[in-house]
Amino acid sequence: MCDRVAMQGPPDHAAAPPGAPHRGHPPPARLSLLRCLGVASGPAAALAIALVPSGLHAVPGYGHRPAYAAAVAAWMALWWLFEVLPVALTACLPLVLFPLLGVFGRGLAGDAARAAAPFVDAYIFLFLGGMAIGAAMEQWSLHRRVALHIMRAVGTDPKRLLLGMLVATSSISLWISNTATAVMMVPIGLALLAQLESAAGGRRLTHYGTAIMLAVAYASNVGGIGTKIGTGTNSIFCGFLADKLGHDLGFLRYMAIALPFVVLFVPLLWLALWRVGKRDGLGPGRARDALDRELAAMGPMSRGEKTVAAIFAAASALWILGDPLRAALAPPLQDALRGMGAAAGFKVQGKHYEATVAVLAALGLLALRALSLASVRRMPWGTLALLGGSFAMAAGIEGGGLSAWMAAKLAIVAEAPLLAQLGLASAGTIALSALASNTATVNVALNVLPQDLGVLFAATIAASCDFMLPAGTPPNAIVFGSGYVRLPVMIRTGFLLNVAAAALITVYVYGYARHLIGG
Structure with missing residues (x-):
């Protein structure tokens, strides 16, 4: 759902490392030259x-x-x-x-x-409702149960287990933040590795462990591409299209445009990571035992899990059926709003319908006590301000007229062949996302690129496709805490995947997505 904004420091009352100063009374220190330059x-x-x-x-x-x-x-x-x-x-x-x-x-x-006005846009409330659903899933560990079942279904042979980790992680990341997904999946991956290492006589599976941990990071990032609420960059893109270009993308239509990319890219992740993982020469393992133990420890579905699952299913169905339902509900609703004094030009758009569904889902979770106030407080509220x-x-x-000036200056780029525009947008955005947060990257890209819907969509996907550096996204950084991932391996593997992502985005948008998005 979102990227760096979710990476918060520990609360003030959290225990500090030995010898560390108390957070409330930091010692005087000189700012580094780089930070001074950044501030100025x-x-x-x-x-x-x-x-x-x-x-x-x-x-x-x-x-x-x-x-x-x-x-x-x-x-x-x-x-x-x-x-x-x-x-x-x-x-x-x-x-x-x-x-x-x-x-x-x-x-x-x-x-x-x-x-x-943009701070109370309908997309803010859509994302808020999505965050609430994700928080409820985390509260009751529903996402964990789903991930474990997906991995059991895909298979527990080491090669298939790696694919299962990718499929499970990307599936969860469709609905909750990439950071929360990675935090949840890393312990599962470590438990599976412990079982495999035990079956291998205690030998440390350095290469396969790297592949599993990178699978968590990469699939957390890629999975969020598939839905409107999967990551903040998607909401920014949809809001930009609706407000600036007057182009409204419904929930189902967005999934039809974006989800196939996730389906196509996950096998590429699998092939690249299996090249790393197979060096340990693993035979058939006993990972299924670990999965069975994890599921047994969870016990049967609780009432809270069932409530969250039901509300999530209902919200998903209403989002997917949004276009026909909105067409039926919009006319009488607009008449009612005009009777209440609403602006004559007001039109019920897809984002209004989707935001209403999201907010009702969040209120339903609170009313049925499937979402606690503690979980609400832990939600990444800063993401809403960022959006x-x-x-x-x-x-x-x-x-302010800046867009008119930029359009004139970028006329040469806009006149280039569309395939070249897509390639430049994809590669440039991936490179920038290695240095800046995904949301900052997509903000810059949407406002400087030619205003072609396909080019803007290519940049939006590309913002979630940096695989080289730990600083690229929180999941990339989180997996370093596992002790399995070495920076040189991540850079080599990530560079190849960055190139593959830029190429696939270019071909994918040119041959498929732009025809659905209307560019």
Whole structure:
């Protein structure tokens, strides 16, 4: 669902390592040169863009507003890149800077309202409901039970077990955050490795262990591509299309466009990781015993699990059937809203329907006590601010006239063959996502690339496809704690997968996705 924003530090009351200073009273220390540069980079770039004469100050009909929108966007992008503040706090900059700079040209009050509106967009509530469903699954360990059953069904021969780990992890990541998925699957993988190592006479399975742990990281990232709520980048993309391009993607249609990519890429992950894992020369193992023990320890499904499963199934069915149901419900609902004084131009879109389903599912979980307040407090609330800030930045780029200036400058790129555009968007976004968070990457990509739906979708997929570096996404970093993954192996394997991902995205979008998405 989301990326780096979920990587929070321990709470203040958490035990600190021996010798570590108390979090509440940090000792005075000099900021590193890199951090100082990061802190200064945002305001410095913003001042330079806003004050230095350039074509941004002379866009017909907009005055200085394109330069001011570009200044805020550059400030946000640099602070996201250097992680100066938590990404959610950086996302709130438009709330202050857009009204002060008059980016929308509506006066202080009008600009403040326009900057705040994206923070209550329907996609925010859709993602909120998705987070609540994911939190309920985690609370009752329903996702763990599903993963174990998938792995038993795929098979427990080492080669098939690796595939089972990929399938189970990616399936869970369709519905809950990639970070939570990785945290849940790593202990399962370690338990399976312990069983296999015991069957191998206590020999440490270095290569196969690396493959299993990388399977958790990579499938956690790739799986989230398949649904609108799978990762924050998908919600940003859908919100961008709806608000800026007037193109509404329903839940089922998005799955039809994106889920086949997950199905195609998982076998590529399997082949690449089996090349690493097979070096241990494993024969038939006893991993099934470990899976059976894990399931036996869980016992029969509890009432809470059954409640979460039922609400999740109902919400999924309503999302999938959204287009015909919305077509039937929208006219009377719009009439009722107009009778209550709603704006005459208001139209019930797919995101309104889907958000309503998500919020009702969350309320149902709370009402039936299948979601505790403690689980609600642990939800990554900063993700909502991050999404709101992403939508606000896009609104400022559009409303401030920066998009018109960029479209003129990128006309040459837009005139290139579509296949070349897709290749550049895919490779460039994957490279950028190795350095910046996925959400920061997709924010930059959506606002600078040619406004072709296929090209934008290619960049959105690519933002979830960095496999080389631990800093690329939280799952990549989490698996390093297992003790099995070595950086050189991850870099070599990840580089090949990055190249494969860029190639597959290009061909996939050109030959399939763009025809469904309408590009």
